[in-house]
Amino acid sequence: MKPNSEILLCQMYQLGPDKWNYVDIGYTHINSKNELILLQKDTSQEVIVVPIKQENEFCFDQEEAIQFHCGQDYALSFQSREGAMGVWARIQNILVENEAEDQDSISLTPVSETNLESILDTMNTMIAYGSQSKQMLLSYLINKKEYFDKLIKLFQQLEKDSNINLLQTMCQIVKNIVTVAEHELFQIILNDQNYLFIFGALEYDTEMNKKNFVPHRQYLEKHAQFLQVVQIKSKERLKTIHFIYRLQYLRDCGLAYYIDECQLMFIKIVLTCYVDLFKYIENSKDFLIEVIDKLRNFNFLALRFLCEICSVFKEFPDLNKVVIYQKLSEYGLYEIIEDYMNDSLKGFEKYKAKLKKLKLKISDDVFTKIPNMILELLIVCLQHCPNYFRQYVISEHQQVLKYPLFNIIVENAFQNELYMEALKLMIDNNSEEQNETMDLFLLQFYPKITAQISHTANKEYKQQFLEITLGLVRAMKPQVKEAVILNQVALKVGFILQENQKLLQTKCLQIIKLICLSRDDDINNEIIMIIPNLINVILAYKGLRENLIFSQQLEIIKIIYEGISQKLITSLEDELKRRENQPNYQRIHEIFKNLKNNCMKQQFSSQPQSQSQMQSRYNVVVDDEMDLFISVQGHSSPHLVKQQKRTQDHEEEVDLITKKIKID
Incomplete structure (x- = not known):
């Protein structure tokens, strides 16, 4: 009709x-x-x-x-x-x-004091039945928004009556709501009208440790502050920010012990919200410009805001962050970082004078925090988009001034872990792309560092020297090879190897192993210089062969025998022969002999290795060493590490979201 x-x-x-x-x-x-x-x-x-x-x-x-x-x-x-x-x-x-x-849906009992236990029993039963009944409960709660209004009114009345038993029942109901919640329901229960009810009910959780407990509502209303460095004009984005905070507070404080199994879902929701926020920041013409202007004028909140953005990038590494880092670089972030670093080393004389002139007072605590925050900001930038800072530090302007920023970083690297972290990331040698910053370092700064390696150098300095060298020799590029030879690095590593320091010995052995695997005639001449040191250390050990350091020493001997340099093999055997009067000689000689025989058998039974096979062998050994030392790429100091206990499965599922996000 x-x-x-x-x-x-x-x-x-x-x-x-x-x-x-x-x-x-x-x-x-x-x-x-x-x-x-x-x-x-x-x-x-x-x-x-x-x-x-x-x-x-x-x-x-x-x-x-x-x-x-x-x-x-x-x-x-x-x-x-x-x-x-x-x-x-x-x-x-x-x-x-x-x-x-x-018939496939549900209906909860009407909200009242007498029905509260019945509502809880119904929820418990549905959750116990599995995913299908949980989904039914979820749909009911989403579609019956007025149900929350009735729960809130009853909760307020129960608090007035101090009815602790029913308040604890209400807490269990809220925990069940959180158990079945997904993105849409979380947005309902954590909106401005409902979130204080949710956290208020959780204050009556009998399973929470009450020692030094600050009630959730007291903290959220009186202690938690929402600070805006630059005004966010979009009401929807403000809602998103509040939602993210409340959701993370629920995860970390409200029900931290209860919702471990929901971590993946929380990560997905927060990630989706952050994607929306960062798109807003990217598309806003003036937002980042205003933030940088405030940072230039020593605004502590602007620094905190940028650090917060970077910490989000660190927690969610698959977020598309390139555009934001590019804009920060264009707007002058690295000039400001250089200025802060310079002034921090002088006790902030310039900024304190400027603030005094403007009659602005900043607490000493802020001045104490800023140096580390600036370095942490720089480190995260280097971890995610290093090229922008590398381009700045070797720019024409810096070159005319003889690289002042590079000098500051190198000079302070051996006294400050954060400066060292920044230096390692600047000269990272893991990429196949040319790193001009590393080239400048090898030419101008590395010789000064190696020149200070002597008996008088302290253990910490030697350790940092070895870590830098280890990062460099992981890829024996021509400029690295030249620096190793010109600065007699092998000789200095051999000198440190003989010191009775396990950590230093381990790093020395890793360096020797990597340079041996380069299979280069010029480098082989350098290796010959450290063979006496290596033989002395091997002969000095009289313990079990299973010892980790001793195994690494024998691995180097095996690599030498596997190579095609007869000159290197002859030098090794001659050095051992010169020490035949030492007590441990016979045992070590037998081990060397067995290693040589095994290598010869393998060489006769297989075709000669091609260059690609040798490179493959090099890569395998490098990868095997990942658990024994901190690589340049993955290095993190204790100041920066934040606990992130996520399983591999979680990371894979989050990756599915981010792949969709990157398409946008």
Whole structure:
């Protein structure tokens, strides 16, 4: 039947205190959403829209009128009985279909003090039945938003009455709500109207350690501060920021012990929200410019904001961050970092004088925190998008001034772990791309560092020298090879090897192993210089062969025998022969002999190794060493490490989201 068919024409009445009152006249229509609509006869405007559901109490008087309840009682009086019966037949069919669907849905007991235990029992049962019933409960809570209003009113009354038993029951109900919640429901329960109820109920959690416990509402209302460095004009983005904070507070404080199994879901939700926020920042013309301007004027909140952004990038490494780092670089972030670093080393004389002139007072605590925060900000930038800072530190401007920023970093690296971290990331040698910053370091700074390696150098200095060298020789590029030879690095490593320091010995052996695997004639000449040191250390050990350091020493001997340099092998055996009078000689000689025989057997039984096979062998050994030393790429100081206990499965699933995000 067409919507404007005359048999569908009817008059609508509304039930008053004592009679039916006329409302309008029009044509009835049922849309695809199963809604009954009355369209005004002359204008076709909607007079009323009623979902066809049992709760709206549809009934037919078997003549010409269909009644229903929608806030109030209404009746549609058709001019044609045929029209009334046709509409009623469709309504009945829809109600039957709904009833069949409702068999797979649920209905919680109405909210009241007497029903609270019953509501909890129903929730517990549904959660225990598994994912399907959990999904039904989730759908019910999303669609019945008024249910929360009733729970909030009851919770407020229970607190007034100090009814602790029922308040603890309410807490269990809230924990069940959190258990089944997903993104949409979290947005409902943590919105401005509901979040204090959620955290208020959790204050009555008997399983939480109450020692030194600050009530959630007290903390959220009186201690937690929302600070804006630059005003965010979008109300939706402000809602997102508040939602992220509340969700993370719920995860970390409200129910930290209870929701470990939901960590993946929390990560997905927070990640999705951050993607939205960072798109807003990227697309905003002036947002980052204003932040940088405030940072330039020694605004501590601007520094905290940038550190917070970088910590988010660190926690969610797959977020698309390149655009933001690029804009920060263009707007002058690294000039400001250089200025802060310079002034921090002078006790912030310049900034303190400037602030004094402006009659602004900043606590000493802020000046204490800023140096580390600036370095941590720089380190995260280097970890994610290093090229922007590398380009700045070797720029023409820096070159004219003889690289002042590079000098500051190198000069302080051996006294400060954060400066050392920054230096290692600047000269990272893991990429196949050319790193001009590393080239400059090898030419201008590395010779000064190696020149200070002597008996008088302290253990910490030697350790940092070895870590830098280890990062460099992981890829024996021509410029690295030249620096190793010119600065007699092998000789200095051999000198440190003989010291009775296990950590230093381990790093020395890793360096020797890597340079041996380069299979380069020029480098072999350098290795010959440290063979006496290596033999002395091996002969001095009289313990079990399973010892880690001794095993590493023998691994180097094996690599030498596997090589094709007869000069190197002869030098090794001659040095050992010169020490035949030492007590441990016979045992070591037998080990060397067995290693040589095994290597010869392998060489005869297999084809000569191609260059690619040798490189593959080099890469395998390098990868095997990853657990024995901190690489340049993965190096993190104790100041920067934040505990992130996420399983590999979690990371893989998060990666699925981020792949979709990157498409945007």
